[in-house]
Amino acid sequence: MNRGDTLRPKGEKDVAGAATKVIIEASRDDIWSVLRAAGVEPERLAEQSRKVARDVLARFAEHCEETTRSKDEENSLHEGLGMLVQLLRRRERLSTQDLAKQARVEADEIRRIEIDPNYSPNPRTIYQLEQMFNLPPRTLVRLAGSTTRHSAEFTDEVMRFAANAKAMGSLSNEEQKLVTAFVRFLVSQGDKGNK
Amino acid sequence: MDNDTYATLNEVRAAIEQLSEHEHAKLMIMAAFWFKRHEARLRRVLEPRDLLGEAFEATLEAADDEGEGKGRKWRKGIGFLRHMDQAMRSIAWAHAQRAKTSFEGARELKNASPREDRTTLICGIEAAALAREELAAVENLFADDHPALEVLRRRAEGKEGEEVRIDLRLDMGEYATVCRRIVRKLTKHTITD
Numbered sequence: 001m002n003r004g005d006t007l008r009p010k011g012e013k014d015v016a017g018a019a020t021k022v023i024i025e026a027s028r029d030d031i032w033s034v035l036r037a038a039g040v041e042p043e044r045l046a047e048q049s050r051k052v053a054r055d056v057l058a059r060f061a062e063h064c065e066e067t068t069r070s071k072d073e074e075n076s077l078h079e080g081l082g083m084l085v086q087l088l089r090r091r092e093r094l095s096t097q098d099l100a101k102q103a104r105v106e107a108d109e110i111r112r113i114e115i116d117p118n119y120s121p122n123p124r125t126i127y128q129l130e131q132m133f134n135l136p137p138r139t140l141v142r143l144a145g146s147t148t149r150h151s152a153e154f155t156d157e158v159m160r161f162a163a164n165a166k167a168m169g170s171l172s173n174e175e176q177k178l179v180t181a182f183v184r185f186l187v188s189q190g191d192k193g194n195k
Numbered sequence: 196m197d198n199d200t201y202a203t204l205n206e207v208r209a210a211i212e213q214l215s216e217h218e219h220a221k222l223m224i225m226a227a228f229w230f231k232r233h234e235a236r237l238r239r240v241l242e243p244r245d246l247l248g249e250a251f252e253a254t255l256e257a258a259d260d261e262g263e264g265k266g267r268k269w270r271k272g273i274g275f276l277r278h279m280d281q282a283m284r285s286i287a288w289a290h291a292q293r294a295k296t297s298f299e300g301a302r303e304l305k306n307a308s309p310r311e312d313r314t315t316l317i318c319g320i321e322a323a324a325l326a327r328e329e330l331a332a333v334e335n336l337f338a339d340d341h342p343a344l345e346v347l348r349r350r351a352e353g354k355e356g357e358e359v360r361i362d363l364r365l366d367m368g369e370y371a372t373v374c375r376r377i378v379r380k381l382t383k384h385t386i387t388d
Contacts, residue, residue: 014351015329015330015333015334015347015348015351016228016232016284016329016330016332016333017280017281017284017351018346018347018348018349018350018351019228019333019347019377019381020225020228020229020280020284021277021280021350022346022347022350022374022377022378022381023221023224023225023228023378023381023382024221024225024274024276024277024280025356025374026221026374026375026378028215028216028217030374030375030378031217031220031221031224031378031382032217032220034375034378034379034382034383035220035382035386037379037383038379038382038383038386040382040386042216042217042220043216045219045220045223045224045386046216046217046219046220046223047219048219048223048244049214049219049220049222049223049226049244049247050214050219052244052247052248052251053211053212053214053219053251055248056211056248056251056252056255057208057211057212057251057255059252060252060255060256060259064259
């Protein structure tokens with residue numbers, strides 16, 4: 001919000017603002033001669049501003065990169081969560097509606113968890129699904145939450161799981177093994193964190 | 196954010212990266228000018244280049260914002276330097292307000308009804324005090340240069356340069372000379388004093 005513009009009392013002539021307008025409109029030659037007459041090197045003054053601009057742009061780019069990396073990591077975790085929930089559901093031979101009914105959650109939310117990596121699930125839904133699938137506490141929370149920073153290895157393992165999992169029909173033996181191994185991995189990460 | 200009215204992040208980045216040498220010099224002069232206006236309150240917490248840095252950051256942040264109201268948006272209709280000027284002024288005000296302990300404010304607050312919104316009252320009192328100080332400082336600077344003061348007063352009314360020149364019956368050379376005096380005085384007072 002541009003707060004300062006609203007702070008000046010109405011009716012006050014903006015003489016100070018008029019002064020800076022004149023500076024903005026001045027030619028390069030006028031600025032350069034005025035600065036030199038005042039004993040200031042114009043190039044050096046300009047370089048100070050350039051340096052400020054460079055530093056700000058660099059910091060901002062770093063901040064954007066970090067934000068993008070966090071979002072990418074979160075999306076990877078959510079993708080893993082979606083795939084795991086889908087496979088666990090299929091292992092139990094449940095439709096989305098059946099799972100929703102048994103876990104006492106919204107069917108729409110289960111659908112979104114399974115297909116939308118941008119979706120941040122309701123913590124209660126995650127808890128209910130853990131109960132429903134008889135998983136150790138926080139197995140799914142680790143994939144759903146965005147507040148905990150995970151190691152690169154953890155995120156890699158999640159992405160590997162999501163890439164290997166298939167989404168068609170009932171679970172094959174291979175998919176069963178994949179799900180079991182992944183759940184074991186998630187539990188082991190939890191155990192590590194508790195030590 | 197309305198991209199037709201406000202600059203996008205790429206447009207802001209481009210504007211910063213494409214600033215010319217003399218535009219950079221002007222930004223430093225303006226930063227020093229706004230710093231000087233509130234120097235007593237600002238000098239312990241920042242320098243002129245900090246005002247400039249904050250203005251750059253706030254403009255980038257606002258362009259990157261997803262409607263959360265952060266930063267200071269650059270409206271496309273006004274030039275980038277003008278936007279930065281307003282941003283630095285606004286930021287200097289904000290810092291000065293935070294630093295200010297207004298004796299006038301405390302006295303007026305004592306007389307205020309308990310039902311009045313004290314926060315709004317404090318902001319209003321401090322804003323008025325800062326505005327009075329700003330006006331007085333600039334008018335004092337040009338107290339001995341009546342034509343310059345007249346140019347500034349008319350520009351302050353929202354008139355553009357050509358309109359002011361005609362108002363004051365100056366030819367183009369005379370008007371340019373007055374403007375150069377304004378720039379010289381402001382720059383000398385701001386950068387070197």
